[in-house]
Amino acid sequence: MATTQKIRYSDCDPQGIVFNGNYARYWDDALTDWVEEAGFGGEALGGIGTDVVTARLEMDFKEPARLGETLETTIEVERFGNTSMTTRIETRRSSDGATVVSGKAIYVFVHADSFRPSPVPEEIRDALGPAVDRD
Amino acid sequence: MATTQKIRYSDCDPQGIVFNGNYARYWDDALTDWVEEAGFGGEALGGIGTDVVTARLEMDFKEPARLGETLETTIEVERFGNTSMTTRIETRRSSDGATVVSGKAIYVFVHADSFRPSPVPEEIRDALGPAVDRD
Amino acid sequence: MATTQKIRYSDCDPQGIVFNGNYARYWDDALTDWVEEAGFGGEALGGIGTDVVTARLEMDFKEPARLGETLETTIEVERFGNTSMTTRIETRRSSDGATVVSGKAIYVFVHADSFRPSPVPEEIRDALGPAVDRD
Amino acid sequence: MATTQKIRYSDCDPQGIVFNGNYARYWDDALTDWVEEAGFGGEALGGIGTDVVTARLEMDFKEPARLGETLETTIEVERFGNTSMTTRIETRRSSDGATVVSGKAIYVFVHADSFRPSPVPEEIRDALGPAVDRD
Numbered sequence: 001m002a003t004t005q006k007i008r009y010s011d012c013d014p015q016g017i018v019f020n021g022n023y024a025r026y027w028d029d030a031l032t033d034w035v036e037e038a039g040f041g042g043e044a045l046g047g048i049g050t051d052v053v054t055a056r057l058e059m060d061f062k063e064p065a066r067l068g069e070t071l072e073t074t075i076e077v078e079r080f081g082n083t084s085m086t087t088r089i090e091t092r093r094s095s096d097g098a099t100v101v102s103g104k105a106i107y108v109f110v111h112a113d114s115f116r117p118s119p120v121p122e123e124i125r126d127a128l129g130p131a132v133d134r135d
Numbered sequence: 136m137a138t139t140q141k142i143r144y145s146d147c148d149p150q151g152i153v154f155n156g157n158y159a160r161y162w163d164d165a166l167t168d169w170v171e172e173a174g175f176g177g178e179a180l181g182g183i184g185t186d187v188v189t190a191r192l193e194m195d196f197k198e199p200a201r202l203g204e205t206l207e208t209t210i211e212v213e214r215f216g217n218t219s220m221t222t223r224i225e226t227r228r229s230s231d232g233a234t235v236v237s238g239k240a241i242y243v244f245v246h247a248d249s250f251r252p253s254p255v256p257e258e259i260r261d262a263l264g265p266a267v268d269r270d
Numbered sequence: 271m272a273t274t275q276k277i278r279y280s281d282c283d284p285q286g287i288v289f290n291g292n293y294a295r296y297w298d299d300a301l302t303d304w305v306e307e308a309g310f311g312g313e314a315l316g317g318i319g320t321d322v323v324t325a326r327l328e329m330d331f332k333e334p335a336r337l338g339e340t341l342e343t344t345i346e347v348e349r350f351g352n353t354s355m356t357t358r359i360e361t362r363r364s365s366d367g368a369t370v371v372s373g374k375a376i377y378v379f380v381h382a383d384s385f386r387p388s389p390v391p392e393e394i395r396d397a398l399g400p401a402v403d404r405d
Numbered sequence: 406m407a408t409t410q411k412i413r414y415s416d417c418d419p420q421g422i423v424f425n426g427n428y429a430r431y432w433d434d435a436l437t438d439w440v441e442e443a444g445f446g447g448e449a450l451g452g453i454g455t456d457v458v459t460a461r462l463e464m465d466f467k468e469p470a471r472l473g474e475t476l477e478t479t480i481e482v483e484r485f486g487n488t489s490m491t492t493r494i495e496t497r498r499s500s501d502g503a504t505v506v507s508g509k510a511i512y513v514f515v516h517a518d519s520f521r522p523s524p525v526p527e528e529i530r531d532a533l534g535p536a537v538d539r540d
Binding site: 008009010025028029032041068 | 278279280295298299302311338
């Protein structure tokens with residue numbers, strides 16, 4: 001599943017390309033869509049008493065993206081820890097599939113109330129990364 | 136009292152000027168600083184059970200502002216309604232005082248819990264617009 | 271023609287609603303889509319040597335919009351001046367059609383190089399507001 | 406040298422904390438200030454025919470930061486490559502010095518016109534990392 005993002009005027013900086021910080025936003029949007037697609041919609045997993053926080057981002061900026069282009073961002077699970085999920089994320093240009101930004105994000109599951117780390121819910125593991133080995 | 140804002144790279148668009156939507160952010164920052172200066176700091180007036188929402192913005196974009204410039208935003212009360220405060224806001228370029236954006240904002244005071252309009256607190260009237268006639 | 275915008279996590283503030291400055295971004299996106307739809311795509315009318323700047327925004331915030339909702343923004347021309355176009359803009363909640371933000375924007379056409387005001391191109395008048403009286 | 410950043414209302418998300426993508430903005434601001442402090446002000450090094458692009462970001466989110474807090478971001482050079490500069494960046498809470506986000510950024514110097522990589526200017530090496538070994 002991919003989230004399609006039309007590059008917007010206000011996403012671009014005086015160099016005429018998407019400002020680097022906006023990719024973190026695109027990735028967050030892609031995470032939301034992917035989690036919703038898996039059936040955990042609404043306010044970020046609230047239904048199962050869990051929330052997600054971003055613990056680490058690694059972003060390699062391979063090529064600039066410009067106004068008028070459309071991007072597609074995909075996420076896949078690389079591994080699950082006890083309370084964390086490590087993902088590989090790729091943002092590609094729709095027109096030619098060229099990688100614009102690639103990298104990883106580590107998300108930690110937390111109790112919706114206390115924001116303390118909590119084990120990755122079974123239903124999340126099953127839905128997002130059924131084939132991924134557990135540690 | 137003025138809020139000084141250094142124009143940031145990510146505030147500017149491919150025309151090399153501050154994107155219009157960012158002035159709404161500058162004005163919100165100026166409101167916060169002005170209210171804090173008046174002694175109502177922390178999480179937006181929470182101490183007196185009140186919050187503020189923006190009901191209307193009028194913004195006239197007089198001149199573009201560019202990277203490397205610094206802006207100063209000032210707010211003053213034009214009038215108080217029962218639950219609202221109408222302000223005049225001016226954003227000027229620090230170097231020469233030229234007006235970049237000017238306009239008005241109408242803020243409505245609301246109960247911190249219900250978000251329903253509530254009368255402008257007396258202490259706010261006294262602190263922000265002591266010389267302003269009431270309706 | 272309407273631009274559909276899914277409310278994103280980073281669009282929302284600690285009150286859990288879309289931050290007011292983000293509507294200026296939604297409106298700018300809607301302007302772009304509308305102009306593209308009319309056949310003036312790419313980098314903002316560059317093909318006919320013209321660019322557009324925002325001269326005035328009037329925004330009435332009628333209702334808050336929350337995460338999980340989708341918005342639709344429509345623009346229509348109210349009048350053309352010599353170098354300007356006054357529009358009425360409406361952002362509605364997709365689920366029930368309720369108006370979230372409504373108002374006006376005045377755009378000024380400028381020479382792509384000098385950024386000085388230039389007459390509204392005939393093809394723009396014909397495409398965006400064929401039924402609108404000229405001043 | 407540190408860049409001080411007051412956390413703004415629109416920087417925070419519905420969790421009431423700074424949205425992760427905004428730290429990339431804070432880091433970009435800190436880079437600008439640091440480069441200016443070293444004497445390369447104005448439009449990003451334009452004076453010496455050079456521009457800078459971000460090639461990689463690594464960000465570890467250690468603690469959330471909240472409205473009302475102030476952050477300080479510091480950058481130091483870890484190493485210079487032929488056309489790149491690897492930096493360590495730390496964003497701390499002003500009140501108690503706690504690390505909020507730490508990580509690395511790799512910047513690549515490019516020709517201002519072609520955006521092709523160009524050797525790190527000698528004057529930049531001398532100004533930003535005089536004690537750093539060259540590869």
